[in-house]
Amino acid sequence: MNAEVFQMIITLLGGLAMFIYGMNLMSDGLQKAAGEKMQKILALLTRNPVLGVLAGALCTAVLQSSSATTVMVLGFVSAGLMKLPQAISIILGANIGTTITAQLIAFKIGDYAWLFVAIGFVLYFFLKQEKVISIGQTLFAFGLLFVGINIMGETMKPLAGSQFFVDLMMQVQDIPVLGVLLGTIMTVVVQSSSATIAVLQNLASTAGPDGISSIIGLQGALPILFGDNIGTTITALLASIGASVNAKRTAAAHVIFNMTGTFIFIWFIPWYAKFIQIISPSGPEVAVIARQIANAHMCFNIFNTILFLPLIGILVKVVTKLVPGKDSDRLPSEPIYLDYNVLERPFAAIHLAKKELSRLAGFAAGMIVSSKKAFLGNDLTAVKEVLDMEDAVNELQKKTVSYLASISSAETLTEKQASQVSGLMHVAADIEHVGDYCENIAVFAREKTKNKYEFSDSACAEIYECFDHAGRMMRDSIQALETGDHGLADDVKEQEKELNHIEVLLRKQHMKRLNEKTCSPEFTVIYTDVIHNIERIGDCCDNIANAVLDNVDFKAMDEAAN
Incomplete structure (x- = not known):
């Protein structure tokens, strides 16, 4: 040559x-x-x-x-x-x-x-x-x-x-x-x-x-x-x-x-x-x-x-x-939506991360239901479900945050998209915290069942109401995140204020039962810890609502899964 x-x-x-x-x-x-x-x-x-x-x-x-x-x-x-x-x-x-x-x-x-x-x-x-x-x-x-x-x-x-x-x-x-x-x-x-x-x-x-x-x-x-x-x-x-x-x-x-x-x-x-x-x-x-x-x-x-x-x-x-065959079912801890091939297209990668977070939040919502069943129903099977799901939620949250971190390094990321990624990382942390609080409640439920603690009907009714309130907040915060509904996010924040008020009221009512000797003193720690953990779940939902109000919402293609 x-x-x-x-x-x-x-x-x-x-x-x-x-x-x-x-x-x-x-x-x-x-x-x-x-x-x-x-x-x-x-x-x-x-x-x-x-x-x-x-x-x-x-x-x-x-x-x-x-x-x-x-x-x-x-x-x-x-x-x-x-x-x-x-x-x-x-x-x-x-x-x-x-x-x-x-x-x-x-x-x-x-x-x-x-x-x-x-x-x-x-x-x-x-x-x-x-x-x-x-x-x-x-x-x-x-x-x-x-x-x-x-x-x-x-x-x-x-x-x-x-x-x-x-x-x-x-x-x-x-x-x-x-x-x-x-x-x-x-x-x-x-x-x-x-x-x-x-x-x-x-x-x-x-x-x-x-x-x-x-x-x-x-x-x-x-x-x-x-x-x-x-x-x-x-x-x-x-x-x-x-x-x-x-x-x-x-x-x-x-x-x-x-x-x-x-x-x-x-x-x-x-x-x-x-x-x-x-x-x-x-x-x-x-x-x-x-x-x-x-x-x-x-x-x-x-x-x-x-x-x-x-x-x-x-x-x-x-x-x-x-190309015959079908996809095998994935473990709860395995991501479904995250795809590293699209990282250089942040608008698409962020959408996939948001869908994975919605899935993660769905697991957390299920944990609220199971922890309620475990505590009020003395159900040890439900206790195991919560503890097993907590491990899956932790693992999936780590993988989702790692994916979000990878999006942050994309050269095509705009300032607004960078803000959205940061917001979603906080959302991921709050969802994982919901799982932690449900795990705490499941541990209390196991202790309650083991020691055969019997709460009064009024105490059980109060805890039941708290669980329902927190579950509704979790569902609404997930929907607000998926749809970008600021009105629904505002409603979640109002519900959080109400839950804070309920916690204070229930503590007073429990002290009244103690004075009237209708509840045993040894139940006090578990009772107050349970309602406090439920209130902390409300705080996490409030944080998710704040993320939505800060425009960490993505409406495009949500109907594509239908």
């Missing part, structure tokens, strides 16, 4: 690296700038297949990566927040959304690349406001992306003089399967169909030996383009390893969708190329072929979506046959 060839390869790889870096940085900037709008996009996912396609396209347009959208969808499917037909419709939309990058490249924005870099740099590095910084990051990255494209374009020009490369391109034109294989391998290696399509657009814009025609031509570019679409499915396949059965089925549907489209279109390449030429701008081939490739990419995915949208039900049956 001579020095010129080596320099060409290094420069080409450098340009590609700058393109990928710029695209990823732009994705991060767009995600921060979009902020809570991403939650609204997610809300569309639960409606119907057509809106699912729209949501998938919008998410991918913001994230600038169909792979990122697909991985996020796999996380939701694996968590049970999304059904298989919904997931497939979103992936159909993601394939359309990813064509935006090729369209941007097709416009001759590269001439202004350094202008975007300069403006973006000023906004990104010198201004303080988070929203402006995000916009600056997006512009700066947008410019870098085109700087990378310009580098690749300049590097590829000498290829026209290489007879070996010209002969290779002729083989791709004559043997479409070779082009499909080349495109697939390129995308698998680079892990970005947008990057490989950008390379393809630059390559096709390079003039051949005659100095007029493209070195590869549209018919030669189409098979590589189809291969790029197949190669992008590898990310979803890798992400589905170790995921739920439905997540594996979703990844399989992605592969089937893109491979079927390629299999259909590969037989009609000459006619498809003519159609694309008709709908694209006219002019010298090397001047318009980048736009033709972008249009071919978009039309390919739109046609495929139109074809598969009415057949989603059939596709579900096919992937169910291909």
